[in-house]
Amino acid sequence: MNIAVVGTGYVGLVSGTCFAEMGVNVTCVDVNEEKIKSLLDGQIPIYEPGLDEMVLRNHREGRLNFTTDLKTCLDNVDIVFSAVGTPPDEDGSADLTYVLEVARTVGRNINKYVLLVTKSTVPVGTAQKVKKAIHEELEKRGVDIEFDVASNPEFLKEGAAIQDFMRPDRVVVGIESEKAKELMSRLYRPVMLNNFRVIFTDIPSAEMIKYAANSMLATRISFMNDIANLCELVGADVNMVRKGIGADTRIGSKFLYPGCGYGGSCFPKDVKALVKTAENRGYEMRVLKAVEEVNENQKHIVFNKLCKHYNGELHGKVIAIWGLAFKPETDDMREATALITINQLIKAGCKVQVFDPVAMDECKRRVGEGVTYAKDMYDAVLNADALLLLTEWKQFRLPSWGVLKRTMNSPVIIDGRNIYDPVEMMQKGVTYLCIGR
Structure with a gap:
């Protein structure tokens, strides 16, 4: 199978490299010419344990290639993954500029069926905007070419991303057609052979799952930080409290470690984006607003x-x-x-x-x-x-x-x-x- 992965940031490079490791022919695409040149020279732009060796090996063996031009590989791929950035706007909403530009590029240049899969973390409803952007470009060309869109959110933990990809808790795929489901099933067959779960959903549910998962984990962290601060005031030991409540199988022990606040590229951005998504629909996410406030104070x-x-x-x-x-x-x-x-x-x-x-x-x-x-x-x-x-x-x-x-x-x-x-x-x-x- 031949695929393209657009975006060679953390998600795109790790995903593309791991797909290549599973035997897929992968072309990683990025508009940043300097980054692509560095990758072709064997220089890895991010730090992730084990990634540099895997990139070099798969590039050397011909399964992993790099280019700045998406349109040159569209005729040869079955699936295009969009793994570009979705930075937060000033109001906290996700900026879809790069996601929609990928969609327009696909619409301008495809000559055969392609499945465009969004791997970036995007708000619910983004797939419809992506589909509309492709349709608009096809109409400008005066052509009617079949395509599908899908959602395949990533759940990679920085520092353990390769293991998370190769041995995932679950793979979530949002699809609209049987053809898209068949393609994604073929792609993830190596994972399914090891009895890992591939969960097929509708696209809005897949888009929501990513935000809901990160927001739940962020909530657990802020909750424990609030408990830790109260422990200091009443003379309790939060370490003992953590062990006591974590022993409850309904709660579990993960993400109950207090500290000086969470950061990174996912939790802060995704909590803000989910709060903003709700606001845009007239609903207030009161719990998540408190999660964010506790974290900023922490x-x-x-x-x-x-x-x-x-x-x-x-x-x-x-x-x-x-x-x-x-x-x-x-x-x-x-x-x-x-x-x-x-x-x-x-x-x-x-x-x-x-x-x-x-x-x-x-x-x-x-x-x-x-x-x-x-x-x-x-x-x-x-x-x-x-x-x-x-x-x-x-x-x-x-x-x-x-x-x-x-x-x-x-x-x-x-x-x-x-x-x-x-x-x-x-x-x-x-x-x-x-x-x-």
């Missing part, structure tokens, strides 16, 4: 704890930060708590020293030279008055406490992810502040 909690510890006197303090990405195993800093914290520290007159295993270049691109970029985690804490842990990378879990105490001005740690044991910290003579304990 991103300030580490700075607020630091400020309280030093009675608001932060000017001139040297503050170290471990972890810049919004989560481990990625260099993605979109909506990361670190961005807010760094800005607050700089405004307070602090000298900020940062380290992250993979997100240093991304931080330089976003923050510039307003902070000091350390060469390793211990260089970051040199002469520091406090250490803020914002991302729970594995290498931060068992640091040398002796080195920290010798190199820091004062052993103060504010743990935004609750990865250390308060009793052990007290025994080691470390001033330790965490969340909900």
Whole structure:
């Protein structure tokens, strides 16, 4: 089978590469000539464990190719996946500019049946807009060419995307015709052979499933952050509370970890978009509005704890930060708590020293030279008055406490992810502040 994947961002590149790994002939398309040139030269534009090796191998073996021109491959493909960006507008709604441009390009250039599958996260009703855009272009050409549209939302976790694609919890496919269902069944047959679920739905339901799933996970996080903040006020330990409620099979233990707020490319954007979708139809998503408000407040909690510890006197303090990405195993800093914290520290007159295993270049691109970029985690804490842990990378879990105490001005740690044991910290003579304990 031959397919095209439009967009070589996180979703497009991972999806295209994994399809190639399953034996599909894939052409990845992007209008960014520099990005395509880099991919052809074997340079991977994103960090995802195992992806670079898989891209290089499948490109070398001829199953994975890259181009800037979608129209040149339309005659040779059965399916076109649209995996372009849907950035939020100022009002929180999803910007469909790139999605609709892909549809128009298809309409202008197809000469035979093609199934256009939207993989980007888009609001309910987008498929109808995509179909209309294709029809309009076909009418301009004066031709009547059969095509179908479908929805195939992605559920990839950054840092574990390849495993999520190759061994998914489920694959959701929204279709309107038996022909589209047959094509998508053929494409996902390798997954189905392993008894993984492919769930076929109508297209609006598939579009809604993605938003509803991410919004539920975001809700669990904000709920636990609210509970954690209350635990501090009443003297409870949120870690014990989390275990107690997670043992209830109706609740489960996943996404019940309190911290300093969620970020990334999905949860913040998707919660806003779902709230806006409801507003456009005269309905208020009151729970999700609260989820968003709790999360925005939670991103300030580490700075607020630091400020309280030093009675608001932060000017001139040297503050170290471990972890810049919004989560481990990625260099993605979109909506990361670190961005807010760094800005607050700089405004307070602090000298900020940062380290992250993979997100240093991304931080330089976003923050510039307003902070000091350390060469390793211990260089970051040199002469520091406090250490803020914002991302729970594995290498931060068992640091040398002796080195920290010798190199820091004062052993103060504010743990935004609750990865250390308060009793052990007290025994080691470390001033330790965490969340909900």
